[in-house]
Each structure stands twice: as C-alpha cells, then as structure tokens.
Amino acid sequence: MATDPHTPGRRGPGRLLRAGIGVYEPVLDTVPSERPVYTRYGGIVLATALLGGISAAVALDALLQGASVWVMVAAGAVWTAFVYLVDSWLVSSTHGKIGRSRNRALLPRLLLSILIGLALAEPLLFQVFAPEMDKHLTEGRDRAVQTYYGRLLACNPVDGTTTLDRADCGEYQLGVRGAPVALRNQITDVKDQLGKLTEHVADVDRQQAKLNADSNELCSRKNYKRVSNGWTVTEQCETARRQAAAYSSGNDIDPERAKATELRRRLDTLAGRMKQSTEEYRAKVMEKARAERADKARDLRDTGLLDRAEALWAVMTSAFYPCYFAVVLHLLLLVFDSLPVLVKFMAGISAYDVALHDHLAGLRRERDAGRRADEEQARERRRTELALLRARTTDEREAAEHELTQARVRREKERRALIEELTRVLLAEEPERNIPFPEQNGQVRFKPR
Missing domain, CATH: 1.20.5 (Single alpha-helices involved in coiled-coils or other helix-helix interfaces)
Known part of the structure; x- marks a missing residue:
C-alpha cells in the first residue's frame, strides 16, 4: 500500500528535530509542504549547538592545558546542550509572528545570537591559527626569558659588586651569599698601604741617592786638596759624607722594605683567595640565574585565553593576508553561529507561520x-x-x-x-x-x- 509522502510520521529523527525548535505538528499537518523546511531548520539549530560544543572544548583545552579528554568532552556536551536550548528558545519563540511584531521579536534575538556567535567563533580561530600563534608565543617567551636573564646578570655582577642602589635592579636581586666584597676591601687596603709604603721608601731612596751622589761628587779626585804629605778630601766632602751617613742612620728603611715585602706576599695571597672566591661566587650567581630563568620560562609556558587572544591579534596584524583570512573566517563563523535566527529573517513569513498565527488567533478568540x-x-x-x-x-x-x-x-x-x-x-x-x-x-x- 502506497503512503503519502506528506503524511507525518509518529516517530523519527525529523520529528525530533522539529520538536526541538518548537514546531506544533497538528498545525504543520495543515501545511505539509513546510515539513522538510522545518526539519532542516531543526538540523541547523542542532549543527550550531554542536559547533558551539566543539568551540567550548577547544577553549577549555587552551585554558586548562593538559586537562583530561573526558573533562573537555563533558564541558563540550554541557555547552552543546546550553547553546541548543538557547537557540531552540530563540527560534521557537518567533513561530507565528507576522507583521511588525515579527521584526520586534526577531531583532533582539538576532543580537543575542550574534553575541553568542562572537563567543563561539574565537576558540575555533585559535585552532585555525594555532601554528602561527604558537610560534609567536614561543618567540615572545624566549625574548622575555632572555631579557629577564640579562637583567639578572646585569644586576648581580659575578665580581660581587653591589647594585642595591640602582632603582632598575630592585626586582632582579638574586640574594646570593658569599660575594668577595670583604676580600676586595682587604686587597684595596693592602694596596693602599703598599702604595704609601713604596712611595715613602722611594722618596727615602731618592733622597739618599742624591746625598750619596753629592758626597761622591765632592769626594772625587778632582776635588782633592793638596797637603804637605800628599792629597786629601776637602771639608765639603767630609760634610757631605756626614750628612749622607746621618740621613741613612736617621731614616732606616730596612724594616719598611721588609714590611713592603710582607705586604706584597699578603697581596699575592689575597689575590689567589680573591680569584677562588670570585670563581665560586660566579658559579653560584650563574646557577641561581639559570634556575630563575628556568622558573621564568616555566611560568611563561602556561598560556591562557588572553595570551592566545593577543597572539591571534599579533598574527592578524602582522600582514595583510592573515588579517584578511582571519576577518573572513571570523565573519563566516559568526554567520554560521547566527544562522538559527538569520534563517528566520531570510525565509520571511512562511505558510506555517500564517497557519500558526491563525491557529493561535483562533485559540485566543475561543479563550x-x-x-x-x-x-x-x-x-x-x-x-x-x-x-x-x-x-x-x-x-x-x-x-x-x-x-x-x-x-x-x-x-x-x-x-x-x-x-x-x-x-x-x-x-x-x-x-x-x-x-x-x-x-x-x-x-x-x-x-x-
């Protein structure tokens, strides 16, 4: 026995799709030609909800990196149900609207649908531009880590020089102990003492050398005087010799020379200890700086939605074609997410809307x-x-x-x-x-x- 193709089935996926968007089957039976239209309309609402669920799962994956697959599936299912309920309400609440009341009912729903579409489109764009965004985030993270590492080394010199008085180093102090500051101060003091002592010894030696030279000059043969039994030195020679001897006895610098020698040995010892301490301190600073750099890199590795949004904007504004492609894809996703209400605008007043309007008007009259x-x-x-x-x-x-x-x-x-x-x-x-x-x-x- 042949069946009428327009006869509605008691059960089936088409009836479920129509029921999801609030179609009243007894009224639809009066205009059977509208049944395929509203079946596909219900499919559009379901597809939009599934797209929203996928978008929510992608967004959750970006927000909670390393989350369980079941968590993302559950979140996507919940968001799918929510979007389906909202779109179903948006569509079902406009059935039977004709005249000006139709536009007054559709415009707020279209704005709400566009707002939901804006929220759903972004995670999908993140997935499309994921390679470029990851590259941008990696390069930016590496630059930030290297800059941070450079500031750590600049604000924590390996020779132990303090930078606490520098305002730009307040956030970059490592607090490494064992800086060879005390040894450097000791070396500076020893150098100062040795310099003063060396200068004093040199002055005494110069003065003694001058006196000796004068004495030798006055006591040379050409300055001898003749006496009865031969040649002898002059009085000036004797005086010069006495002055040189008196200056030498009055300025005994042998202890000071020994002290200078001791200071040089001490300086050599301190220099050796300074070198060893500097190497140890340098190793500590480098180890702490590398650890801080690793912590910084680990902190920057966790990227959220805002970081990915900034990366997407940077990729879009980097050249014309990425911007063009992103805008077109964004508009396409936005239109697709807004289809449940947008289709209602484009389809105009259907025969089912008129029939439902008359049916509701009759019910109102009866009521x-x-x-x-x-x-x-x-x-x-x-x-x-x-x-x-x-x-x-x-x-x-x-x-x-x-x-x-x-x-x-x-x-x-x-x-x-x-x-x-x-x-x-x-x-x-x-x-x-x-x-x-x-x-x-x-x-x-x-x-x-």
Whole structure:
C-alpha cells in the first residue's frame, strides 16, 4: 500500500528535530509542504549547538592545558546542550509572528545570537591559527626569558659588586651569599698601604741617592786638596759624607722594605683567595640565574585565553593576508553561529507561520469567548446571589419589625396590668377618696366619695 509522502510520521529523527525548535505538528499537518523546511531548520539549530560544543572544548583545552579528554568532552556536551536550548528558545519563540511584531521579536534575538556567535567563533580561530600563534608565543617567551636573564646578570655582577642602589635592579636581586666584597676591601687596603709604603721608601731612596751622589761628587779626585804629605778630601766632602751617613742612620728603611715585602706576599695571597672566591661566587650567581630563568620560562609556558587572544591579534596584524583570512573566517563563523535566527529573517513569513498565527488567533478568540462567557455567568450568579440576599434581608427585616411590634404590645399589656393592680390596691386602702381611674384613651375619671 502506497503512503503519502506528506503524511507525518509518529516517530523519527525529523520529528525530533522539529520538536526541538518548537514546531506544533497538528498545525504543520495543515501545511505539509513546510515539513522538510522545518526539519532542516531543526538540523541547523542542532549543527550550531554542536559547533558551539566543539568551540567550548577547544577553549577549555587552551585554558586548562593538559586537562583530561573526558573533562573537555563533558564541558563540550554541557555547552552543546546550553547553546541548543538557547537557540531552540530563540527560534521557537518567533513561530507565528507576522507583521511588525515579527521584526520586534526577531531583532533582539538576532543580537543575542550574534553575541553568542562572537563567543563561539574565537576558540575555533585559535585552532585555525594555532601554528602561527604558537610560534609567536614561543618567540615572545624566549625574548622575555632572555631579557629577564640579562637583567639578572646585569644586576648581580659575578665580581660581587653591589647594585642595591640602582632603582632598575630592585626586582632582579638574586640574594646570593658569599660575594668577595670583604676580600676586595682587604686587597684595596693592602694596596693602599703598599702604595704609601713604596712611595715613602722611594722618596727615602731618592733622597739618599742624591746625598750619596753629592758626597761622591765632592769626594772625587778632582776635588782633592793638596797637603804637605800628599792629597786629601776637602771639608765639603767630609760634610757631605756626614750628612749622607746621618740621613741613612736617621731614616732606616730596612724594616719598611721588609714590611713592603710582607705586604706584597699578603697581596699575592689575597689575590689567589680573591680569584677562588670570585670563581665560586660566579658559579653560584650563574646557577641561581639559570634556575630563575628556568622558573621564568616555566611560568611563561602556561598560556591562557588572553595570551592566545593577543597572539591571534599579533598574527592578524602582522600582514595583510592573515588579517584578511582571519576577518573572513571570523565573519563566516559568526554567520554560521547566527544562522538559527538569520534563517528566520531570510525565509520571511512562511505558510506555517500564517497557519500558526491563525491557529493561535483562533485559540485566543475561543479563550476570550470562554472568558467572556465565564464572566457573564459569574455576573448572573452574582445578580442571583444579590437578589437572594435582598429577599433574605427583606424577610429578616419584616420578621424583626413583627417581633418588635409584638414586643411593644406585650409591654403595653404588662403596663396596663400593672396600673390596674396598683389601682385596686389604692382603692382598697382609701375607699372614701376620689381615686383617678386610667382610661384607655388617656383621660382620667374620678370616682366620687
């Protein structure tokens, strides 16, 4: 038996897709030609949600590097469900809208869809430009690490020179102990002492040499004088010799020469210790600087979304073609993410929208008619209740008035009985007096004696 291709199935993927976007099957049955359109429409919503889930998984992988695959799958599934629910609401809430109300309903939803598309497109762009971004991040990280390492070496000289007074080195102090500053100060002091002592010895030697030279000059043969028994030195020679001898005895510099020799030996010893200490300190500084460089590289290795976003911007602005390709791809992803509402704009008012609008209008009319009937019934019931209340109130008022009249009559009878009783008592006590007798009409009649 042949089946009608337009006959809707009770179950199936197409019906599920249409149910996901809020299609009312009884109304769609009146326009069966729209069924394939809305089936594909539901497929677009599902595809957009899956793309959002993939984008969320990629973003999570970039944010939590080294995360478990199951964590990313779970996050992608949750985001897929969320995007599907949002897009399903965006689409289903526009069915049956015609006229100006359609645009008023679609425009805010289109803006919300574009906003969601902007959030979903970025992680996919990260994946497309991943090689270029990784290269940019690696080069920038290497430059930053080398710059940091250079600053560490500049602010921590291997010879132990302090840089605490430099403002640009406040963040780069390694705090390595064992700097040969004390040895350098000792060497400086020994050099100063040796210099002063050497200068003093040299001055004494120069002065002694001058005196000796003068003495030798005056005591040379050409300056001898003739005496009776031969030649002899002059008085000036004797004086010069005495002065030279006196200066030499008064400025004994042999201890100072020994002290200078001791200072030179001490300087050599300190220089050897300085060299060894400098090598040890240099090894400590280099080891600490390398460790700090490794820590810096490890810190920079963890890149987040903002780092990748900056890398993407740097790659895009590096040349025309990357920028062109990124913009085109970004717009394409944005359009694709906005398709659920954008398709509604492009498709215009469909026969299903008109049928659903008429169906909803009929339901509203029936609901309004039912509400009016209920209101009229309520008014009639209220009028009946008011009439019954009025009748009940009238009966109760009449009964109250009758009861009041009866009470008045009873009081009047009791009053008259009391008067008659009092009259009989008075008549019995004073029979000769004129006793007034009350009448019913209010006049008083006297009985003669």
